Amino acid sequence: MIQNIAIDKNGLLFYTPMKKTQPLKIVLLVLKILWITVKTIVLTYAVLFSVAGTIALITAYKYVTTPIREVKWLKTNNPVETAYMASYRKELRDSSHNDTLHHTFLPIDSISPHLKSAVLAAEDDGFYTHPGFDIEAILAAYEYNKVKGKMKRGASTITQQLAKNLFLDDSRSFERKVKELAYTVLMEKYLGKDRILELYLNYAQWGKNIFGCQAASKQFYKKPASALNRIESARMAAVLAMPTRVSPTNTHSTFITRRIAVIANNLYLHHAIDDSGFFNLTGYFPAKDSSETESSTADTSSVRMENQ
CATH class of the missing domain: 1.10.3810.10 (Biosynthetic peptidoglycan transglycosylase-like)
Structure with a gap:
């Protein structure tokens, strides 16, 4: 029979029989700890992926709608x-040339x-x-x-x-x-x-x-x-x-x-x-x-x- 080791009030060791229900409690406790750990990991990943997914959706939305707004403007x-024109002016500056551009808008009519x-x-x-x-x-x-x-x-x-x-x-x-x-x-x-x-x-x-x-x-x-x-x-x-x-x-x-x-x-x-x-x-x-x-x-x- 499986026994527990204990110490009495005089500091002497003695053995007591382990109850049959204790191994089951230990197993259940271990399973509970594993379940909490797994759940925590899953929830953590869910939150992270949710944030990443949200960021991805926002980025995709901006990627699609920004050109529409720019064109409508x-x-x-x-x-x-x-x-x-901006890029060309930079090239002129980088080559030590005058970056002044001559430009005047004229309606098509x-x-x-x-x-x-x-x-x-x-x-x-x-x-x-x-x-x-x-x-x-x-x-x-x-x-x-x-x-x-x-x-x-x-x-x-x-x-x-x-x-x-x-x-x-x-x-x-x-x-x-x-x-x-x-x-x-x-x-x-x-x-x-x-x-x-x-x-x-x-x-x-x-x-x-x-x-x-x-x-x-x-x-x-x-x-x-x-x-x-x-x-x-x-x-x-x-x-x-x-x-x-x-x-x-x-x-x-x-x-x-x-x-x-x-x-x-x-x-x-x-x-x-x-x-x-x-x-x-x-x-x-x-x-x-x-x-x-x-x-x-x-x-x-x-x-x-x-x-x-």
Whole structure:
């Protein structure tokens, strides 16, 4: 029989039989302690995961709703500068250059219609018909890059370019492309085409320290953007692909000549100019074979895409 060891009042050891119920009590006590320990651990983990889950949900909510708020804000507000402008100023400072940027906002109704049509012809001929991204241009760029064996041509629409300039950095990560697509869809939904074009014309880079068509027009032609004629507008639009390397007043630039050919072709195909208008821009009359004109447009349009 299992016995307990005890000490009497005289300090002598003696043995007493252990009751049969005591082992059961010990087992139950151990089980109770284990249960309390397990319950404490489970509750602790539950609380921790609950906090972590809540934080994760809040983070996800902000991640999703912040772009929506930012885009909606643009419906009635004009930013002081874009993310690209801020980054560009930092680059200028880091290289010990003057970081002053020339920029003046101009409502779209005050911008020359010649400039608006020339920019669309140069940068995004299907702007008013696509949903913010151009599937045909993407496929064409893919095939072109596949043939060339490297990334030489992009297919960014005006909306995509604006999304990148307003909100994003210049990285080529997958995350940035996803964000660009998200901002593009949101701008198309909440801003509409005219507001997107207005923002683009006002925040695109037109020279080394020049942003927006108003500052560019005054710098290059000493007149407001409302007064630009067809030829001046075409030359302004032509430099958007390489704004820090060419000037619209450079009459000897083969790059500008090629870009103006693209602009003239697209304007002609959309009946925005006639034969004489085409001649005024390019110095020659358009090809009467429409397929030849379209082919010329496709070949020269790659100039812009390579520099995006």
